[in-house]
């Protein structure tokens with residue numbers, strides 16, 4: 001792991017189980033709403049042990065990072081820029097899930113010379129949040145975690161049969177959600193809900209991009225993801241079957257293989 | 268109103284952990300009778316071994332049939348994940364050695380299964396792990412028994428054979444105040460009757476051999492992680508929060524978060540101690556779990572009726588069952604075991620050990636053997652068998668008397684069970 005101080009607060013990053021160094025290619029994984037670095041554990045380790053310098057940050061207020069959750073995707077984008085400065089990263093590959101994919105789009109648009117490739121998982125050009133869920137999250141009602149866990153996983157994932165032996169995917173996701181500090185899930189969902197610059201930033205992205213789509217994703221639907229693909233000049237699409245919004249856990253192997261074929265085999 | 272949609276308990280008992288496989292379409296869970304798994308290429312092999320990818324390497328560490336069972340029990344208990352083991356004892360051992368080494372200390376309920384009692388008082392001390400047994404109803408004593416070196420508080424949902432009801436919420440609170448997790452043996456209740464995680468427990472173990480499987484044909488156990496204990500804040504579980512040289516510096520809490528404990532139990536415990544379940548036994552146990560709810564409902568009503576019958580019988584001097592108002596934990600049971608008190612009960616027979624001997628030897632429907640939780644009814648005399656190796660003092664502490672007989676009530680027709688008991692009781696008094 002690695003830690004820096006950003007905006008006077010501790011910023012925690014997992015590193016995939018080994019420290020990276022400046023000579024290696026950099027890759028940064030950015031989590032979604034109410035998540036933290038743990039959601040990338042079945043992808044980030046592979047990169048760290050295959051010659052990449054890996055950073056998996058906990059956004060402010062999440063996981064092991066201090067501070068309050070950031071209020072907008074733009075603020076998160078600027079925070080990632082500061083993290084790259086602090087870590088001495090000149091150029092990087094960026095991978096983002098859900099809210100994290102919106103952050104990736106902003107970084108790729110605003111700091112184009114520092115981003116050599118992006119992967120968008122569970123992505124869309126807009127991310128409206130169900131008003132009932134938003135209201136529950138605002139009240140810090142624990143049912144909000146149940147709702148997100150229920151909706152984020154595809155119908156097939158509700159049966160389990162996980163690639164990670166013996167892990168009950170819904171139970172694990174629920175406990176990860178329950179670790180959130182009060183207010184954090186609402187803050188994230190609100191940042192998604194009020195994000196309006198999707199189309200604009202997508203139009204500015206020049207680097208190669210892959211979009212990894214869960215066939216049964218009901219939060220960022222394949223239809224919405226297709227819009228993103230169509231708007232990107234350099235977009236490639238991977239469709240994961242029997243997969244909802246939580247592809248990193250629902251189809252960890254296929255998700256990793258898609259990332260490898262995008263960034264490693266393609267090189 | 269928006270509602271989360273999760274499969275409910277009975278559906279999970281039939282479906283959790285398995286989807287028909289695309290290649291064969293097999294509706295039933297296939298028995299993957301294989302020791303190992305072909306790698307796609309050398310990189311795939313290396314990454315699986317280094318936990319960079321999810322998948323199976325070796326059936327000692329994981330197996331697809333066993334994984335279905337692990338997910339199913341996790342779903343029924345409401346945990347994050349599970350590791351199946353060769354027996355209930357192996358599950359308990361795996362849980363303990365994942366959390367502590369030499370110098371560790373456990374505070375446990377004194378109302379324990381006989382073999383657990385041996386492990387705690389005689390075997391674990393040889394490896395530097397000590398256990399203090401405490402009356403589980405004496406909460407002040409539990410608090411007092413917790414020391415700096417305590418790494419676990421432990422109890423059984425229902426004591427064996429006294430059927431004491433373990434006050435999970437109260438003991439969980441005491442344990443958590445000391446930054447120590449609570450582990451509960453839920454064998455006698457099963458998640459159908461009691462879900463310890465919802466009451467504050469952090470880890471659950473089962474002997475799957477018993478009610479979970481329900482058929483008495485396979486030995487097995489499981490360790491389930493509730494995923495709610497904060498190992499990092501507790502600051503006394505280096506196996507989970509410090510880099511592990513056994514996996515190139517892997518920090519389980521950092522990498523696996525809520526599943527840290529169960530991932531370490533598999534990665535280290537199954538790899539090094541190797542007390543894995545067999546795929547065949549996992550398959551048998553899965554067949555049993557499919558009918559858990561219907562079986563437990565019947566077990567419980569049969570047991571309640573038998574307890575009430577015995578209570579009125581002139582040859583019986585005591586009946587120990589928390590579903591009877593005479594049991595000291597009757598009120599607690601009403602709160603904690605809302606669907607019934609399970610199917611194990613104890614009775615004292617007038618006439619001392621000789622009457623007990625005649626009673627047991629004259630039962631025809633009840634089988635005389637050392638087990639509980641079979642679909643068939645069972646009987647045993649704990650003091651001379653399952654709890655035989657315990658000292659006099661331990662027997663007294665556990666509340667096990669010489670004239671005590673333990674019944675595990677099965678699914679037979681209630682009339683046949685009562686008739687069998689009636690005639691054996693008559694013989695015992697002649």
Ligand SMILES: Cc1ncc(COP(=O)(O)O)c(C=O)c1O
Nearest residue numbers: 354355356380452454474476487
């Ligand atoms: C409550 C309880 N826990 C654990 C065990 C040990 O289980 P196994 O025989 O599967 O090792 C038993 C066995 O009698 C038991 O009754």
